[in-house]
Amino acid sequence: MAVQSSLRSTTPLGPAACEQHAKKLAFIEEMTAEADSVQERVLREILARNAETEYLRRFGLSGAVDRETFKQKLPLVTYEDLQPDIQRIANGDRSPILSAHPISEFLTSSGTSAGERKLMPTIREELDRRELLYSLLMPVMSLYVPGLDKGKGLYFLFVKSESKTPGGLTARPVLTSYYKSDHFRSRPFDAYNVYTSPIAAILCADSFQSMYSQMLCGLYARLDVLRVGAVFASGLLRAIRFLQLHWESLARDIETGTLTDRVADPSVRDSLAGVLSPRPRAGQVHRG
Template sequence: MAVDSVLSSPLGPPACEKDAKALRFIEEMTRNADSVQENVLSEILSRNAQTEYLRRFKLSGATDRDAFKSKIPVITYEDLQPEIQRIANGDRSPILSAHPISEFLTSSGTSAGERKLMPTIREELDRRQLLYSLLMPVMNLYVPGLDKGKGLYFLFVKSETETPGGLLARPVLTSYYKSEHFKTRPYDPYNVYTSPNEAILCPDSFQSMYTQMLCGLLEHKQVLRVGAIFASGLIRAIRFLQLNWAQLTHDIHTGTLNPKITDPSVREYITQKIKPDPVLADLVWKECSKDNWEGIITRIWPNTKYLDVIVTGAMAQYIPTLDYYSGRLPLACTMYASSECYFGLNLNPMSKPSEVSYTLMPNMAYFEFLPHEPNSAESTRYSPPKLVDLADVEVGKEYELLVTTYAGLCRYRVGDILRVTGFHNSAPQFHFVRRKNVILSIDSDKTDESELQKAVENASQLLKEFNTSVVEYTSYADTKTIPGHYVIYWELLAKDSGNSPSEDVLAQCCLAMEESLNSVYRQGRVADNSIGALEIRVVKSGTFEELMDYAISRGASINQYKVPRCVSFTPIMELLDSRVVTAHFSPSLPHWTPERRR
């Protein structure tokens, strides 16, 4: 029940006094976004004034924006690599931060093709925890009664590595789940998980997933929301249920635990919790043994109100699959974060995925924005880019995000492209467009992730009449052929095996993709003959599961893993090619007319 109007917030009536405090904090931060940003920058520069990095650029203790912008360069990870390597090797002098670097946070193993080490300090955990604490007070404005049940969330840790200098290097979520902030979090009736800490912290991904699924099934009537970090993670959980439901129902029926679960703390927790439940076992058996898995989430967890997953950016392509498995439950995207920094939250979490906007919280870091003009020349140190402050961005324009963090990153290009959709008070709201520079290129053509996804979506429309959809895809630029050509790997889900798309339909899908690509590409195909016909290679069901398993075996985080939309690593391409069932080429040239020349 909402508290009285004394505690009311412009965002809406809070569910409890704790929520009211959180909503007031959001209002305070966003009303004064520019002054908060000014204070954040001053605090960062003041505390890090004696670091090697700031002294190198002769900031001389200045903490104002003008001095900062005139003296400190815009950088990428490559610019900072020597300093990061020194810290990793054991140099404990104040290189980037006056506070000791406590560990490194590793970026997604599939983001831009390399694992980056992001330095962090202990107090950043407090900042992350603060942002997490704002999520449920906002969600409670839109979905009442979440204190009456639990969340089934599939959360995982990755075994950390150690740098030569003895610092841990691990994904940001692993760092958080292993922290006391998470392990000893106070009880909150609005934020109770079915998954115990023992299962979340289990380093074996099979045992962790199995136990979390089992606990979710045991409390199936109490589950009010189902989630994972990324949409792909939740689909992986459904796939896991498809492969393991028989053993799970056996455990539920008999009140015993699969002998493959050997982690002592997990076994101890489950053996105390599980009791024979033939009625529940029969329900799970009945639903999972059916060929049709449409709506399986609400069939097994009937009180689920929404799915909590990231479905923005490249994750948007999972929306049809999530709709299929959930019976079109609402999809909630709650926050925007990365290894470099936690940025902000969605103040309207029940909005359509295509309309999701994140409000950047001005207390998290100092934010700057590089206007994104795809056709302009890249800025250099000799022609520095004109950056825009948080409060000065313009609605409708796209920007690349830069951060200056308490941990010592200064004017660091995150690589995310954001579009301004509006403001909450004086704080801008952004739609995540895409990661920068994820491209295919054969000649002078450049295809980014967003354009590739659009082409796949357009082509997949041809599959609808056959009740077939594209569940996963990736691509590479094959330059071994002359001329080179785009290769797109598709994994298909055919809901009616007796009515699969023909070879001709799949060839038309190739052409539909080409028609969706930019004019430079189509000119290369039609006029210049510099690009060969696009090829779609259909791979066996489960191929992309194998691809993820391979990435995880090489150190990628199960929480952060995203299917790479472009691949070039030979073992990955060999794996994909070994699973190809059929190959199809565009049967004709796409439409192209020359632009008017001056």
Template sequence: MMALLPEFDPADVGAGRGLIDRLTADAAALLRDVLAEILRRNSHTEYLGRFLDRASPGASAADLRDAFKERVPVSAYEDIEPYVRRVASGEPSSILCSEPITHLLTSSGTSGGQLKLFPSTAEKLDQRLFYNGVQALLRKMHLHPDQGDRRGKGMYLMFIFPGSLTSSGLPIMASSSAYYHSSQFREHDIGGFGRCTSPIEAVLCPDGRQSMYCQLLCGLLDRGVVDHVGGTFANAFIRGIQFLEDNWEEMCSNIRTGRLSDWITHAPLRDAVAARHLRGPDPALADEIASECARKPWDGIVRRLWPGARYILAIVTGSMSQYIPVLESYGAGLPLVSPMYVCTECAAGINLNPLDIPSAVSYALLPNIAYFEFAEVTHGDDEKVQAGTGLYDNLGELKLVDLVDVKIGRRYELIVTTFAGLYRYRVGDLLTVSGFYNATPLFRFTGRCGVVLKIDFESISEEDLLKAISQAYELHLRPLGYMLGGSTAYADISTLPGHYILFWELATAEGNHVATDIDRAVMENCCLAVENCFDQMYRKSRRRGSITALEIRVLERGAFDALMDLFLSRGTSASQYKTPTAIRSEQVLLVLEERVSGRYFSQETPNGPL
């Protein structure tokens, strides 16, 4: 059996195809080996020992696997948090896992509103290195098959979260920040960072504005050799383009004079840009860039500024799908490549067919990274699956199947067991099986588990909400040239009966200015179109008056930037931030309320007049 993390050269396409075929064809055996190794190392930890009876060193791998499946319950964050807090306070890592916990990873906090801390080890960084190498290999195979060593650079925006320390001195940081700070990233470069326009000093700069400015500036300086653009998530890349729209004149001045703006004060960043990128006055380049940026509207600006770009690289599935029309406008036909499915708990899924259109994107979970199990979920089971988060009370309710035993067309909640101390942990993501590649299933990410909106007897999932918004936009706004720059929802019960509020940031094609003069009837039709997509219980509640008309509040430009800034101030990493599908916090609501420019309501009940 192959090593769990085999070495390979991402530039060697022939060998790379063989690696991917072995990983996906041997999925069942690899999963058995992964679980056996996790249990061999960790069955004596305090956490697992309670369920595995402090298994003796002589226990066979098969015995340990059987005991694990019979006795170890499904867990939620509430179950592991006490152990994480104890490690953070200085207790030994061995209460959770045999390997030293080197740092704690922080979640984005945008899905459920709670920042969570997860244990991580040096081995987890090795897994991330391997995972990024597989992605680089797939890009080479599908997107750059004819370029060899003549490949260009990527204008790819990357950011860190500065992090903090626990009382015992253990670093707390975002998953991406941990990787960018690691020796694996600095010394091996298996994911191709050397082909990015951003200097490492810009990526590691703790000041987000200085980092963004210099990454975009360097991307403009290298515009002639850029062959792809992007960022981890679609909204981060869009934020970068909007930042460029506000600051291109200053950047052009820097390029024209060969002198970096004085407000860039982070010394390593300033020295790197001045020494390696801004190497003297270049009025001709400044004029080229200025002529493109001055043209309105900004449709096609990515293709115009980086004419050699072949694609936009960013995650555009799940809640990021709402940004596809904006990316399509900026890219003017450039393919949108959604390379991976990621979660803080583990590096997980890769897109084996990067050129698939966003609506068809599926991901394969690498079977050598973690042990994957799944709990089948139907629309009627969402709340049932959410119930019972203690160690014992959901064992009888959730029937788990292994990765290779899932069925095409069915929807599952992801359960992971990792080397770093997560055991049968409920990630909370919903995945639908779309097919198989060899023996490995392919999944479409369909949202977060559970209900995001609820007032009466209705239950609106993230998937339901995103589909409703997309349909309303496609029917009523896209044909008129409007772009949806961001969306979130809120269940308002401040007055009774309550109602749903959608906050939308809209722009026109003309200069991407805020759509303040949009026709009221158009927005009212959008409200009704969203409601018509909701479930039968919602429509019944509307007809009997226990929920009142859905409302859309149009926001001023920059509202979702302000929302992101709020989450960043709370400790969310810029590289991990995703606009929340729904909000619950009064403080978050206030940020948006201050920027409302128009309010619109449904004038009919779904499927019938008022």
């Protein structure tokens, strides 16, 4: 009973599903209970780390880490104001312009607001912060929906196209960056985040092959699927429409244990080879 009590630790947000979740919920409470002081501390750390960057020196902020000086000297800017500096980095300038740490890649916007993707420079450790943010989802969800560790998630996850800047840095959407990172590809087992989709299917750049193989795996493991979703609601709607259009081919592949020739990516086919086996309909006997 003592072990059970420990696993069901109660946090200010509510009873956690497990000890690991309790630590995450405690972290949320710690970061939000005194949000103002936390934000001030983080600002000091950012200003101290980047004290010698060209951007802060330009406004006389080199060495100043207090919030009031920051507010007085650093103006509010738009993307267009920063674009010349961003373009210098994209063209290959490796001096500390906006960041004291080397820029590892550019994250791109969707382009839906102005018709052109914006480039946002990022550093390698940003992936650690992103991973931390994503790790807070299940502890909160489990406060209200129990048993999320008892099955699999049919989540439709996709990568998008990427490019290289003139200076050789990769430019790609934030989720594509995360899915292609070791943080996602080599993540440790977590019973709360077991997906039906193989990594190869998620990383397949061809949208049809990726959707088809993810849908096929989800349907094949349908008795284990506990939840269905996508990062954006539009992705889930697209998946539903895809099922409406291709259910006959999907059903045939499940029945025969084969994979349509329209999925030609070798890594995807290899990842599904050990998953698929014939599943005839009730009353049928599969031959050959």
